[in-house]
Amino acid sequence: MIKVENLVKRYGNVTASNHLNCHFKKGKITVILGGSGSGKSTLLRQITGLEKPDSGAVYFEGMDLTSLGKKKLYKLRKKMGMLFQGSALFNYLNIFENIAFPLREHTKIADNIIKTIVTMKLEMVGLRGTEDLMPSQLSGGMMKRVGLARAIVMDPKIIFYDEPTSGLDPISTGVIGKLIKDFNQALNITSVVVSHDIESSFKIADNIIILFYGDIIAEGTVEEIRNSDDLRVKQFINGEPEGPIPFTRTDKNYLDEILFD
Ligand SMILES: Nc1ncnc2c1ncn2[C@@H]1O[C@H](COP(=O)(O)OP(=O)(O)O)[C@@H](O)[C@H]1O
Numbered sequence: 001m002i003k004v005e006n007l008v009k010r011y012g013n014v015t016a017s018n019h020l021n022c023h024f025k026k027g028k029i030t031v032i033l034g035g036s037g038s039g040k041s042t043l044l045r046q047i048t049g050l051e052k053p054d055s056g057a058v059y060f061e062g063m064d065l066t067s068l069g070k071k072k073l074y075k076l077r078k079k080m081g082m083l084f085q086g087s088a089l090f091n092y093l094n095i096f097e098n099i100a101f102p103l104r105e106h107t108k109i110a111d112n113i114i115k116t117i118v119t120m121k122l123e124m125v126g127l128r129g130t131e132d133l134m135p136s137q138l139s140g141g142m143m144k145r146v147g148l149a150r151a152i153v154m155d156p157k158i159i160f161y162d163e164p165t166s167g168l169d170p171i172s173t174g175v176i177g178k179l180i181k182d183f184n185q186a187l188n189i190t191s192v193v194v195s196h197d198i199e200s201s202f203k204i205a206d207n208i209i210i211l212f213y214g215d216i217i218a219e220g221t222v223e224e225i226r227n228s229d230d231l232r233v234k235q236f237i238n239g240e241p242e243g244p245i246p247f248t249r250t251d252k253n254y255l256d257e258i259l260f261d
């Protein structure tokens with residue numbers, strides 16, 4: 001569905017994407033895992049066409065979206081649903097209008113049909129009857145679910161989730177994970193999830209990509225990742241405080257010297 005080729009993105013002297021090669025399989029849930037600052041969001045912005053790479057390509061259904069003009073990209077992006085980090089609801093719009101927003105923005109669908117669609121999507125995330133509430137009246141978990149309803153309102157072929165469970169309690173985390181899995185099956189779509197939460201990712205992922213300061217250090221099924229011999233992967237999935245994963249980029253240069261020279 002999506003193929004990333006030799007993707008490079010630098011911010012000043014930080015290489016956020018360091019010659020990345022990976023792919024996202026149709027109908028599957030792929031989780032991009034990595035610590036804070038490892039380049040997860042940067043990769044997501046590039047594969048959704050929100051940001052252009054310095055070099056490399058991103059093929060979406062065979063088309064390189066990094067070379068598309070604004071108009072074509074805009075059209076392509078209608079096939080993508082997105083749940084941004086922190087839900088990104090409009091706090092001045094009620095729940096109904098938040099979910100209806102992409103329909104009003106991208107289509108000429110009549111009001112009564114919009115009402116039916118929004119009601120249906122709210123039902124799917126278990127929030128029927130909350131249409132008139134404002135975002136500030138919802139819990140964090142509910143906000144994510146509204147974001148989820150908005151992400152599927154245009155019937156996308158692929159959904160991208162940036163940290164869908166960050167800041168949620170374990171129960172809400174489970175609910176969101178289950179929704180992501182259910183959506184993937186019921187809507188027959190492809191899902192890409194960015195996360196630093198290992199346990200909840202392992203529960204939903206078909207495939208996992210682990211980023212480490214701009215590099216892909218592992219890619220495979222949950223089983224393959226669990227059995228990885230890579231010290232950095234082991235430390236990351238076991239959440240060990242001591243180990244080769246450094247906490248700053250300066251440490252990483254030092255690490256590169258001792259590990260790879
Ligand atoms: N717009 C930007 N301008 C400057 N630096 C950025 C920008 N976006 C990301 N970065 C840097 O790129 C690196 C990767 O960031 P990001 O993709 O947000 O990581 P993650 O989502 O894994 O936490 C970080 O060092 C971050 O500071």
Ligand SMILES: [Mg+2]
Nearest residue numbers: 040041042085
């Ligand atoms: Mg991020």
